[in-house]
Amino acid sequence: MDSIPPDHFLALSRLDGLLGSQEGGYDTSTLAAHDFDVDNRTGFMPPQAPPSRLPADWEPWELVLDGAIAESLQLGDKPGLTQAEMRRSESWRHGVRQLPVIPISGLIRSETNLRRAHLVLAWTMHFYIHSLPPDVPVVVPAPITIPLFQISTHLKLPPVLTYADTVLYNWTLKTPSNRPTPALDNLQSHTLFTGTNDEQVFYLSAARMELRGVEALELMRATMDEAFVGDDLAMQRITSFLERLATVIADLQALFATVRDGCDPTAFYNEIRPWFRGADSDPAKRTWAFEGLESDPTWSYPAELSGPSAGQSSLIHALDMFLGVDEFSHAPALTGSSASTKKSPFLARMQLYMPRHHRNFLNHLAANPRPLRAIVAGAGDAKLLGAYNGAVGALKRFRDYHMQIVTSYIIQPARRAAMQAQAASEPVEVEAPLRGTGGTELAKFLKAVRDRTAAAVIES
Numbered sequence: 001m002d003s004i005p006p007d008h009f010l011a012l013s014r015l016d017g018l019l020g021s022q023e024g025g026y027d028t029s030t031l032a033a034h035d036f037d038v039d040n041r042t043g044f045m046p047p048q049a050p051p052s053r054l055p056a057d058w059e060p061w062e063l064v065l066d067g068a069i070a071e072s073l074q075l076g077d078k079p080g081l082t083q084a085e086m087r088r089s090e091s092w093r094h095g096v097r098q099l100p101v102i103p104i105s106g107l108i109r110s111e112t113n114l115r116r117a118h119l120v121l122a123w124t125m126h127f128y129i130h131s132l133p134p135d136v137p138v139v140v141p142a143p144i145t146i147p148l149f150q151i152s153t154h155l156k157l158p159p160v161l162t163y164a165d166t167v168l169y170n171w172t173l174k175t176p177s178n179r180p181t182p183a184l185d186n187l188q189s190h191t192l193f194t195g196t197n198d199e200q201v202f203y204l205s206a207a208r209m210e211l212r213g214v215e216a217l218e219l220m221r222a223t224m225d226e227a228f229v230g231d232d233l234a235m236q237r238i239t240s241f242l243e244r245l246a247t248v249i250a251d252l253q254a255l256f257a258t259v260r261d262g263c264d265p266t267a268f269y270n271e272i273r274p275w276f277r278g279a280d281s282d283p284a285k286r287t288w289a290f291e292g293l294e295s296d297p298t299w300s301y302p303a304e305l306s307g308p309s310a311g312q313s314s315l316i317h318a319l320d321m322f323l324g325v326d327e328f329s330h331a332p333a334l335t336g337s338s339a340s341t342k343k344s345p346f347l348a349r350m351q352l353y354m355p356r357h358h359r360n361f362l363n364h365l366a367a368n369p370r371p372l373r374a375i376v377a378g379a380g381d382a383k384l385l386g387a388y389n390g391a392v393g394a395l396k397r398f399r400d401y402h403m404q405i406v407t408s409y410i411i412q413p414a415r416r417a418a419m420q421a422q423a424a425s426e427p428v429e430v431e432a433p434l435r436g437t438g439g440t441e442l443a444k445f446l447k448a449v450r451d452r453t454a455a456a457v458i459e460s
C-alpha cells in the first residue's frame, strides 16, 4: 500500500476512529493485530527471526536434532541404503531413546520458546520415524512423546510437524540487517531434513509468499473498514482495493514459480517429501505408537497426525474466506460435510495445524457481518463487480498454477517411480489414487477446488 501517495483519496483517513465502533458493530481495527499474532509488516510470519536455540536446560533436545543433521540420516526405505547408513541411524535413535524426560515447566511462559520446542521435538520425531526400517513398528520414545504432547497441549496443536515448523518459524536472516521486515532475498531456512538447496528453496518460496501476502491482509482490513461505512466513496475504494488484490495474488503466483528455480521435482518427491509423511500416509500402513502416552490420563491418541502441507498456510484460507469463495471452493458437497460447522472438513482440519492465533484470525474473518461477496452482489456497481471478479479470477489462476506444480512435483514423479519399479519387476508402492499430505485424493480434490473457485465469479 506504500505506493499510494499520501494525498491520494485512498490514503485519506476515514472517520472510523472518531466514530468508534457501532453498538454491537464489528470492530475491524484488530484484523491485523497482536491478538491474532498477525504482524502488519510480516503477516503470519514473525517480524523477527525466531529463536534458533532453546535455553540451556533443553539443550539435549537441540543436540539430538543437531546429531540427526550431522549424521545425514537417510530415509529408512531409501533404495540401496548401506549397512553403514543403517548403523548410523540406529545409533542416533538409540541416543534419542536414552534422553531424559525433560520437564517443560520452565518453557511455558515464552510463546517463542514453546514454538521452538514444538519444532525441535517434531523434527526429531520425523527423523526418528522415517529413518526406521520400513518393516519395524513405529514407537515414538517417551523422552519425545511426553514433552511433545505437553507442549502441543499448550499450543493447541497436533504432536506432529506442521507448516509453521517448516516455514513460518524455520528461518533466519542470511545477512544481519536493521530493516524492520526481512527482505525476500535475505532469508534462509534453519533446519532441513536433507541439507539440500532443493529443500530450502521449497520452504523459502512459501515463506516469500507469506511476506508478499502482507499487502493482501492490509487490503482486507481496509476493505472491511470501508464496508463498515458503505457509502459510494467506500465502494470506489473497495473497487481499487480489489483491483490491487488481484495484482497481489498474481505476485503470489510469480513467487510460487520460484520453487522451480532450485527445487528439482524428482528430488522433492523421492528425497524430501517422504520425511513429511504423517501417520495417515505411512506406505507400510504402520500405526504410530507413543510410549508414555499413558502417563497423563487427560491424553488420548491424537486424532490428527497428517504431515506438513502448505494447505496449512493461513494466507490462502484468508483470501478464500475474504472473497467468500470458500463457500464454493471448499463446499461441504465437494470435500465432505460436517454437521456442526459450515467449514469443510479439509479446511477445518488444516486449521487445526495452524498456530492457534492464526486459527482465531480466520474465525474472526469468517464471522464478518458484512461479507464482501454479498456487498458486491447487492451493490449493482459494474466496476466493483469487475474488480471482485478480477480478484476471484486471480485466485483461480493461482489454483491452476498450483495444480501444475502438483503435477510436476507429485503426479509425474509418482508415475515415473511406478514405471521404473515395473521395469525392474519390483513391487510398486504407489497408492491409487495418489493422496496429498493432508490425506486428500489430490488430483480430484485440487481440480474440484479450482473449478469451484472459477464458479464463484458473480454474473452481471
Ligand code: HEM
Binding pocket: 202, 205, 206, 209, 256, 259, 309, 310, 311, 312, 313, 315, 316, 317, 329, 399, 402, 405, 406, 409, 410, 435, 436, 437, 438, 439, 440, 441, 442, 445, 446, 449, 450
Ligand atoms: C511444491 C509445492 C507444493 C506442492 C507439491 C503442493 C501440494 C499440495 C497437495 C497435494 C494438496 C492437496 C491437499 C493435501 O495436502 O492433501 C495441496 C493443497 C493445498 N495447497 Fe499446496 N502444494 C505446494 C505448495 C503450496 C503453496 C506454496 C501454497 C500456498 C502458500 C499451497 C497452498 C495449498 C492450499 C491452500 C491447499 C488446499 C487446497 C486449496 O484450497 O486450493 N500449496 N497442496
